[in-house]
Amino acid sequence: MTLPTASEKSRIPEASCTSSNEQINPFYSPFFSNLTSQQQQQLFLTQLLLSGATCPPLNPLTNALQFLLHNSALFLQQQQQQQTNFPPCPIPPFIDYNNKSKESISSINLKHKNDLNTSVPLDCSLSDTNEKSTIDDDDNSPTIATTLATLPSNNSEETTTVDGINLEEIKKFAKAFKLRRLALGLTQTQVGQALSVTRGPAYSQSAICRFEKLDITPKSASKIKPVLEKWMREAELKYGDRLKNGPTNLQDLVSDLNTKKRKRRTSFTPQALEKLNDAFELNTHPSGTDMSTIAQELNYDREVIRVWFCNKRQALKNSAKKSKSNQINDDNESTSSSLMDDKLSDTTNYAKLQHDEILS
DNA sequence: AGTGCATGCAAATGACGT
DNA sequence: ACGTCATTTGCATGCACT
Numbered sequence: 001m002t003l004p005t006a007s008e009k010s011r012i013p014e015a016s017c018t019s020s021n022e023q024i025n026p027f028y029s030p031f032f033s034n035l036t037s038q039q040q041q042q043l044f045l046t047q048l049l050l051s052g053a054t055c056p057p058l059n060p061l062t063n064a065l066q067f068l069l070h071n072s073a074l075f076l077q078q079q080q081q082q083q084t085n086f087p088p089c090p091i092p093p094f095i096d097y098n099n100k101s102k103e104s105i106s107s108i109n110l111k112h113k114n115d116l117n118t119s120v121p122l123d124c125s126l127s128d129t130n131e132k133s134t135i136d137d138d139d140n141s142p143t144i145a146t147t148l149a150t151l152p153s154n155n156s157e158e159t160t161t162v163d164g165i166n167l168e169e170i171k172k173f174a175k176a177f178k179l180r181r182l183a184l185g186l187t188q189t190q191v192g193q194a195l196s197v198t199r200g201p202a203y204s205q206s207a208i209c210r211f212e213k214l215d216i217t218p219k220s221a222s223k224i225k226p227v228l229e230k231w232m233r234e235a236e237l238k239y240g241d242r243l244k245n246g247p248t249n250l251q252d253l254v255s256d257l258n259t260k261k262r263k264r265r266t267s268f269t270p271q272a273l274e275k276l277n278d279a280f281e282l283n284t285h286p287s288g289t290d291m292s293t294i295a296q297e298l299n300y301d302r303e304v305i306r307v308w309f310c311n312k313r314q315a316l317k318n319s320a321k322k323s324k325s326n327q328i329n330d331d332n333e334s335t336s337s338s339l340m341d342d343k344l345s346d347t348t349n350y351a352k353l354q355h356d357e358i359l360s
Numbered sequence: 361a362g363t364g365c366a367t368g369c370a371a372a373t374g375a376c377g378t
Numbered sequence: 379a380c381g382t383c384a385t386t387t388g389c390a391t392g393c394a395c396t
Contacts, residue, residue: 141384141385141386187363187364187365188364188365189363189364189365192388203387203388204387204388204389205364205365205388206365206366206367206387206388206389207386207387207388209364209365209366209367210366210367210387212365213365213366215366215367216386217385217386219385219386220385220386220387223386262372262373262386262387262388263371263372263373264371264372264388264389265370265371265372265387265388265389266371266372267371267389267390268371285381288379288380304371304372306380307371307372307373308370308371310380310381310382310383311370311371311372312370313381313382314382314383314384315369315370317382317383318383
């Protein structure tokens, strides 16, 4: 019914962008196939770490060298990973300057320059160089970012735990996840798309974005974390093969078939919304049969219509509550200013009582 | 114009009550 | 079965960057 939106349209070319990301320059493959000895790999890894792998190469030869270094580092990392738990030390991405478009190179190198720079140290330490404090509103369910921002800098383990959820641990994982994602050359959208066809819960680009930014409640984060953890582990194993064997499809990253997912968000047409709003104005609590009729008329699920009315009532109630509290605040401001010079507390107490009464 | 990320608004969900 | 309420989550879109 609805026309393709801008975001829907923008998703189409993104798939083709993926395949270009997946290109491995075949010219350099023989070099990598010769890397069999542990010493050579160790040497390459050392060189990789010393050479600053995110710098653009001056010529094809240095490009080839970077490819070798990157793959050997990944190979070693995979071996380490089989014995240790995620997250391992991040490895900066190999950027094929011979095949990549100018845009994608610069977008990875410049957009996430800070992230990738922090990915280079071996100890995986998580500095806060590009951390942006996101203290925004008076939200009643504070995000991890806002909670951490309000804590003192020398906070202990206890103070970073909310409802048994260790915020520092989630923060570390979120950062490591982002670094790994970027190192694998994946966008948030691609991760979301891949998750949507795996077994278990799926999350959108928005959810991944909020998770990485910690713009999410601790409860929500602790729910998403294991999903991303599991997916990343599997993706890396498959990506490792891809790096050795040549280009494959992003679809290869997902083996499991669909199970129950959250219902896709309904987008009502403007016409449907108009009719729904008209119906709401007439009656905020339509009967079961009324809702069935509306659903049939507009060609939506009856349950979708029922939920729409619930949400609409809730929205109305919330906005009324908000405007009421705004009015109270305005009244208080004017009241308190007029009472400023009043030395007697009787009036103040009365105003306070009145205020408390309204609030209760 | 194309791309990736950030975010506002509201659809969907879950807990609980009747 | 359906309501309310708090919360989670995704679509649509804006923004920055090239």
